[in-house]
Amino acid sequence: MDFALNEDQLAVQEVARTFAEKRLKPRAEEFDSEKLMDRGLIKEIAELDLMGIGLPEEYGGGGMDSICYLLTVEELTRGCSSHAAVVMLHNSLYGYPLVRYGTEEQKQKYLPPICTGDAIGVFALSEAGAGSDASSLTTTYTKTDGGYLINGSKIFITMGSMSDTMIVFAISEKGAGAKGISAFMVDTKSDGVMIGTNEKKMGFRASPTTELSFSDCFVPKENLLGNEGEGFKIAMSTLDGGRISVGAMSLGLAQEALEIAIKYAGDRVQFGKPISSFQAVQFHLADMSTMLEQARWLVWRAGWLKDQGDNYTLAAAHAKLAASEMSTAVTHKATQVLGGYGYCAEYQVERLYRDARLTELFEGTSEMQRIVIGRQLTGKR
Ligand SMILES: Cc1cc2nc3c(=O)[nH]c(=O)nc-3n(C[C@H](O)[C@H](O)[C@H](O)COP(=O)(O)OP(=O)(O)OC[C@H]3O[C@@H](n4cnc5c(N)ncnc54)[C@H](O)[C@@H]3O)c2cc1C
Structure with a gap:
């Protein structure tokens, strides 16, 4: 068992993180308040070979493994979840069923333009x-x-x-x-x-x-x-992978909120000390970090299982349920650490909290994940 990211995975993480830092994060508040998707940025993501990172190279994709894809989604989400969601759509909800069930003609027609960012x-x-x-x-x-x-x-x-x-x-x-x-x-x-x-x-x-x-x-x-x-089967098998993607999005939102909270707690002085020196605040940070790490391993394991060709329905439901509920909890706690500023747009946590709430709803609600898990455990429908 190897818990380390390999060279390719570290390189992809770095590229996605740098792009999010430089191109998405500075405008994230504007994207949110103006309801603005920038197609130019979608092209830029494609130029970095991230738009179809998990799709086969012969159709213009990056041919990378699921961990590379999940790292990309996590890092881009830290910059802007809405732009990151296009990568999720192209690799997972739209790209995966085409690769698995499409004819050769369909793959040749529909996959290259989504990898180049020319089509959505x-x-x-x-x-x-x-x-x-x-x-x-x-x-x-x-x-x-x-x-x-x-x-x-x-x-x-x-x-x-x-x-x-x-x-x-x-x-x-x-x-x-x-x-x-x-x-x-x-x-x-x-x-x-x-x-x-x-x-x-x-x-x-x-x-x-x-x-x-x-x-x-x-x-x-x-x-x-x-x-x-075959449509229902196609939809359900696609959503298994989609759930891991939502897990990665949940990690990105929570990781960003945690890092903002740590920095804020170090800077903010009350009662003559940085609030990070108060145990109550450290406990919030400790809980956030612990929940985040638990969820990250579930998400990565589900991606790894998918690549092994094993059945990953249960692992994907575990990952989505744990990561999405974690994301809501961690962004909620980040709001608490920031006090009044946690409620204001300036520090971003307010937006991350609103975005995180979606992860428990789309691609199968938390209740539906519990149903999937319950059925897998008991064999009863
Ligand atoms: C921002 C956003 C983006 C989306 N993007 C897409 C997309 O690109 N493509 C797409 O096809 N869909 C998309 N969806 C739809 C999303 O997948 C659905 O909203 C989701 O599956 C839940 O369906 P619903 O909203 O109809 O809720 P409902 O199914 O009406 O559920 C309402 C509540 O009842 C609970 N519930 C329902 N049935 C049961 C049950 N049997 N047992 C226990 N509890 C139950 C649910 O868990 C939930 O709490 C998107 C939704 C949102 C909000």
Whole structure:
């Protein structure tokens, strides 16, 4: 068992950390308050070979292992979670299912542009009536000459309003359940695709979270991803990996908050001493650091298991549950260490706290992770 990062992993960590420090962090408050995603920065991330870091080299990716990918997400999140989320989308929610289930033509068409940052690919599963219960979709597909027609709507789609292409999940008929679901590659500019409004959110504000609808949207038959009826399996296997990514995002938010809190506690003087000399404050920092390290090993282990080709459903759920709840707890404690400034935008912790709250909600809520873990342990559904 080797707990050390190898040379490649350390190098990637350094590149991502430096980029976050120089290019994202100085503007993070602006991105948040202006709800601003900078496509130029997405290109810059791609130029560092980070945008498709975990995708195969033959399609323009970096061909690096899951730990390199998770380090990239963690470090970029420390700068800006919304920009980091594009890397998550491209490697995980959009890239992974294409690599695993796509045809050669689909991979050649859709993977290179997301690796270069020229296109944004999104994952459109959730609907107004289908959140945790993803099998209850009502967006339908029907067969037509040369392909399919998609009708219905999706909500909460990350980067939806900035997307160029999307993986859309639809059902053969309402009520058909998991076995009736298929996945399709849809170009956002296709006739019949309508981009709705972006949600006003508590955090993760630079990233548009969009409603999308489809009205007789024609999808050629070669854009079916995997086989017909395989959509639910594709979604669930993708979300296993997505959960580790959210784990890495949770680490980034918490690590940043911890470091800000340590620095602040060293600088802030009350009762004639830096507050870091008070045991109560040290205890907060100690708890934050302990929770963070616990979660980091779960996240990295889940990524490592994925690379071994082992089943990692349980490990991914452990990682997501522990890391996301840790992230909320650590950013909450950081707020406490900073006192009144923890509540103000100037010191960033307030934004990190708002962003962290999302990690317990998307790609399966904490309750759904407990359900996955419970089922894996007992074998009962
Ligand atoms: C900012 C943001 C970005 C998102 N990005 C995407 C995206 O890119 N693509 C996409 O497809 N989706 C996306 N989502 C959707 C996200 O994955 C869902 O919000 C999430 O899965 C929860 O679904 P829901 O919001 O419908 O909550 P619900 O399923 O309605 O859950 C509400 C509450 O009930 C609990 N609950 C539900 N069922 C059970 C049960 N059986 N047992 C116990 N408790 C239960 C939940 O845990 C939760 O606490 C995003 C959401 C947000 C907020």
